[in-house]
Amino acid sequence: MFYRKYIHNKYFYTGLAFLIWMIFFDQESFTDQVRMSQSLNNLEKQKEFYLEEIESNQRSIHMLTNDTAKLETFAREKYYMKKDNEDVYVVIKEEE
Secondary structure: OOOHHHHOOHHHHHHHHHHHHHHHHOOOOHHHHHHHHHHHHHHHHHHHHHHHHHHHHHHHHHHHHHOHHHHHHHHHHHHOOOOOOOOOOOOOOOOO
16 A cells, blocks of 8 residues: 555654644644634633723713713613702612
8 A cells, every 4th residue: 555655654653643743732832822712812802892891881971070961871871879858769670
């Protein structure tokens, strides 16, 4: 057979051992590289999410510091604050 001469070659076994070592056992093995790449992609997604959240919060802070009507609305909705002469009722919608 054609493959027989390659399979019984010492360089074939050396190359195969080297390939297995590089894929599974080396410090920078292929499996570690794939795992780190997935971790990097996950961290980049988290970074984008948190940057968007920071930008949204900065806009909210700017709006609340400059507009007293928005500040009052925010305080009423978030912290259930009220004026002295009024009552606040909290309505909770039940999920089906």
